[in-house]
Amino acid sequence: MAEVQVKDSSGKGGKVRSKKQVPHVDLTPMVDLAFLLITFFMLVTTFNKPNVMDLGLPAKPKENQKAPDTEIKLSNSISLLIGKDNRIFWHQQDNTSLTDATLNETSFDREGIRNIIKQAKARAADQSKFTVIIKPTDDAVYKNFVDILDEMAITKSEMYGVTDVKPWEQAVYDRKVGGSAAPAANN
Helix, strand or coil: CCCCCCHHHHHHHCCCCCCCCCCCCCCCCHHHHHHHHHHHHHCCCCCCCCCCCCCCCCCCCCCCCEEECCCCCCEEEEEECCCCCCCCECCCCCCCCCCCCCEEEEECCHHHHHHHHHHHHHCCCCHHHHHHEEECCCCHHHHHHHHHHHHHCCCCCCCEECCCCHHHHHHHHHHHHCCCCCCCCCC
């Protein structure tokens, strides 16, 4: 670093007196090192690739083709209602037989919903047509929905669908959530 010498301004033509210099640290090499490190880390860093979940969507029917029958038998399906406060409910009932007692609650862990899905699949009349119907409520959070999609991959449930909660299910859900303060045991 260049330094500037100061001459005596008294006009006496005497010797140049050097003032007592204040010690200082030259930061030029530190700045160079910082830029070298930044450049190094930019070149050797690998960026994370986003995790993508494959969703198998059905093919769109052609104009002259009729859409296949999508009616699902209760014995070959299970309905999952994703609720608020990280709660999940399940049932295998129709609109006439669903009650507070038949809307069961479980948890998102492996002893909870994973076992429920496996047991329902094992009891299904036709395991090749076993379908999981996922119904997030208005109170559900996105994380819980992704957790259920992960469970579909873990349990190898290839047939599943996402739909709205039916009004008769919503009424039972509202009674169940409003009537109990604590989550029920796994069933």
